[in-house]
Amino acid sequence: MQTRTGSGAHARGRFPSRRKARVRSCILLLCAAASVLSGCSSPVAIQRMDPQGGQSVLSPCDRAVADARTYDRRTADPWFASAAGARLQEPAAAAQAWHEVAIACPARFGEAVNRSALAWMTANRRARAGGASALMPADPQALTLQALQELPSAARLLGPTQLAQAARAEDRAGFSLIVLAGRRQSGGTTLLAVGDRHHAAAQSLASADPAGDPRQAVYSSKDLLQHPDSMTDPSNGLEAPTESVVEMNCARGLIQAFQGFVTTAAKEGMEAEDEGGAQGRPGAPGLADGKQPGSRNPVHEQRQALGTLALMATAHAYTALDEGYPALPQALLQEVPNS
Incomplete structure (x- = not known):
């Protein structure tokens, strides 16, 4: 009898521990659920850390894409699309x-x-x-007029092959639009004006x-x-107004012509950024941006040129x-991925 009584007391002493364990488990589950529902997560899991500065690192490209995606989502959001100011501001910001x-x-x-052109068109x-x-x-x-004003400075940084390809694309578009203007009973004056701008770019x-x-x-x-x-756009089989196909083919031609410069400029920009970071550290010679006092900044010039060409x-x-x-984003330009 004493053994049974002792076993019962021991069992009763063990039950509260089990209940406490279950309560703790429930609390942990509730906390986990609350964390998931709140959309929060551990900062360590979502950041890449700079081993020198101990800060999160995001490349300029990653930051730019993240910003653009955010504005795209807001543009498509019904709430922003219905707000008086935001319905125009968000697509313009996306552009x-x-x-x-x-x-x-x-x-x-x-x-x-x-995507910049699409966003501009949405705002318009x-x-x-x-x-x-x-x-x-x-x-x-x-x-177009803004780009034309800045184009001479940007053209100085392009190579002979890039210049030739881009000039030919612009010249062909200008010729095509002038031909179309002569065939139109209405709207010919507008086409002539657009054609003249292509010839000015060329x-x-x-x-x-x-x-x-x-x-x-x-x-x-x-x-x-x-x-x-x-006519049918030979690049994708879409039927579209002839002058619009001419314009789109010119845009494609420029992108192909500028791609080599874009890649080279980006590579040199990253190298200069690394050198600038090194010189900006304590004890390093020069300025934080990698320049000496009074020197020109080729990286800045390249960035301006990239902006003009884009x-x-x-x-x-x-x-x-x-x-x-x-x-249609996937059909607009050949370089666009299906995303």
Whole structure:
């Protein structure tokens, strides 16, 4: 009897421990669930740490893409799309953010140009639909004129092959639009103006390397004469207004021509950034940005040139969309990944 009594007392003493263990388990489960529902996670799990500074590291390209994606999500969000100011501000901000991606991410130059043009077009359409003339975002002509003003400085940094390819693409587009203008009963004046801007761009590019001027002035017009109103884009099989196909092909030509410079500039920029970081450390000679006092900054010049080249290609893609080219990201430019 004493043994049974002792066993019962021992068992009763053990039960509270089990209950406490179960309570602790429940509390831990609830805490874990609350953490998941709150969307929070351990900082250690989501940050890459700089071994020298002990701070999280995110490359300029990663930061630019993250910003652009954020603005894209806000643009598509029904709440932002219905808000009076945000419905125009968010796509305009997305266009600027993707422009920054084109500068910071050489591998995504074509995609960024495309998405920037799409975002500009979204802002433009929303402004037109809402009659918000005072808040009208930049139109294709404004972007083109800005790029034209900056193009001579950017062209000085391009190689002969890049200049020749870009000048030929612009010259061909200008010729094509002038041919189409002559076939139109209405809208010809607008096409002539756009064609003149293409020829102005071709002139700026060719002037940077007069010995290698590739412009032919006259190109084959067979397809244009057969399809003056609409045609099939040979790059993707889409049917679109002929002038919009001309613009989109010019944008593709510029992206292909500039890709080599984009890659080289990005590589040199990263190397300069590494050197600048080393010189900015205590005891290192020179300035924190890698320059000596009074010296020119080639990295800054390259960045400005990248911005101009991206803006010119974006302006042509934006013009194509404004002229009725289908706003399909995967088909807009050949360089765009399916994402």
